[in-house]
Amino acid sequence: MNAQLRLPAPAKLNRMLHIVGRREDGYHTLQTLFQFIDLNDHLTLAAHDDGEIHLTHELSGVNHDDNLIVRAARLLQRHSGTRLGATLSIEKQLPMGGGLGGGSSNAATTLVGLNHLWQLHLSLDELARLGLQLGADVPVFVHGHSAWAEGVGEQLTAVTLDTPWFAIIHPGISVSTLDVFQDPQLTRDSRPITMARALQGGAPEWRNDCEAVVKERYPPIAEALDWLAQHASSRLTGTGACLFAAFETQQAAQAIAQLAGQRWPTWVARGLNTSPLHDALGCL
Numbered sequence: 197m198n199a200q201l202r203l204p205a206p207a208k209l210n211r212m213l214h215i216v217g218r219r220e221d222g223y224h225t226l227q228t229l230f231q232f233i234d235l236n237d238h239l240t241l242a243a244h245d246d247g248e249i250h251l252t253h254e255l256s257g258v259n260h261d262d263n264l265i266v267r268a269a270r271l272l273q274r275h276s277g278t279r280l281g282a283t284l285s286i287e288k289q290l291p292m293g294g295g296l297g298g299g300s301s302n303a304a305t306t307l308v309g310l311n312h313l314w315q316l317h318l319s320l321d322e323l324a325r326l327g328l329q330l331g332a333d334v335p336v337f338v339h340g341h342s343a344w345a346e347g348v349g350e351q352l353t354a355v356t357l358d359t360p361w362f363a364i365i366h367p368g369i370s371v372s373t374l375d376v377f378q379d380p381q382l383t384r385d386s387r388p389i390t391m392a393r394a395l396q397g398g399a400p401e402w403r404n405d406c407e408a409v410v411k412e413r414y415p416p417i418a419e420a421l422d423w424l425a426q427h428a429s430s431r432l433t434g435t436g437a438c439l440f441a442a443f444e445t446q447q448a449a450q451a452i453a454q455l456a457g458q459r460w461p462t463w464v465a466r467g468l469n470t471s472p473l474h475d476a477l478g479c480l
């Protein structure tokens with residue numbers, strides 16, 4: 197066996213994120229709208245017969261055995277009982293701890309890609325269930341469609357969102373999701389809304405409940421959010437650190453990104469309703 201695939205692992209934005217409760221195990225229940233953007237890491241996956249999982253290079257600050265790519269590959273091996281192995285390499289573009297879901301997306305691309313290479317024929321539902329063991333955001337990346345999510349992010353309904361151009365700012369720090377969710381000041385009791393209401397969009401429904409706590413704990417993020425708010429409606433993605441604003445045209449997004457770029461790393465990316473991963477696999 198000598199098959200190889202190079203696949204994208206896209207970023208996501210949380211267009212809105214409400215925290216509506218807390219489960220007995222401490223995890224928070226959310227209502228969120230996930231959308232992919234055309235900003236990707238890339239994974240190259242090569243299958244081989246020796247049963248080993250190799251990663252060609254490590255990510256700084258992430259132990260080999262903790263890397264979500266390695267964990268996803270091992271989980272799929274165990275679950276399927278395959279004797280096959282893989283060599284995996286990552287071209288990383290997405291910031292870690294940035295709220296863009298890069299780690300979860302890497303895990304999802306590993307699961308979906310190896311399912312294909314190892315010819316396991318597991319359904320996306322089964323891969324998503326497996327992926328949930330690795331992180332709450334993995335299932336949406338496995339399914340590959342914009343989604344309204346409830347529970348801890350695993351109860352997904354595919355939706356079609358508008359596809360604006362986003363100016364995205366990275367305030368240069370990374371956020372601990374755990375610290376944000378443990379903060380006593382976090383809003384945990386937003387009134388649940390219906391999906392239909394959420395899809396109508398607009399304030400006050402499209403907000404991120406993590407924002408107040410994140411601004412308090414991380415002044416550089418508060419500064420960037422306040423700066424962007426002078427130009428457009430600004431919002432945090434996930435628990436941060438990245439923030440974004442939506443624009444109708446690429447030029448408008450680029451103009452703001454260029455201004456912001458004098459102070460922070462920035463990107464301009466298009467909103468998507470299907471994941472580039474699934475587009476790529478559809479072409480095989």
Ligand SMILES: C[C@@](CO)(OP(=O)(O)O)[C@H](O)COP(=O)(O)OP(=O)(O)OC[C@H]1O[C@@H](n2ccc(N)nc2=O)[C@H](O)[C@@H]1O
Nearest residue numbers: 222223224295297331332333348349373374377434435436
């Ligand atoms: C809130 C979101 C929205 O997209 O934020 P981002 O991570 O993307 O910023 C995610 O669902 C985050 O999911 P994920 O990234 O898998 O979270 P983890 O690292 O596993 O969470 C770290 C810790 O945060 C807490 N946690 C996480 C998710 C959740 N719904 N409730 C929680 O209370 C738990 O204590 C958990 O141990």
Ligand SMILES: Nc1ncnc2c1ncn2[C@@H]1O[C@H](COP(=O)(O)OP(=O)(O)O)[C@@H](O)[C@H]1O
Nearest residue numbers: 263264265292293294295296297298299300302
């Ligand atoms: N392959 C990976 N890519 C990114 N982060 C990873 C990976 N494997 C493990 N991690 C860990 O997961 C954490 C969260 O990563 P990431 O998904 O990029 O951020 P976020 O959840 O804020 O969007 C990182 O800080 C890192 O410690």
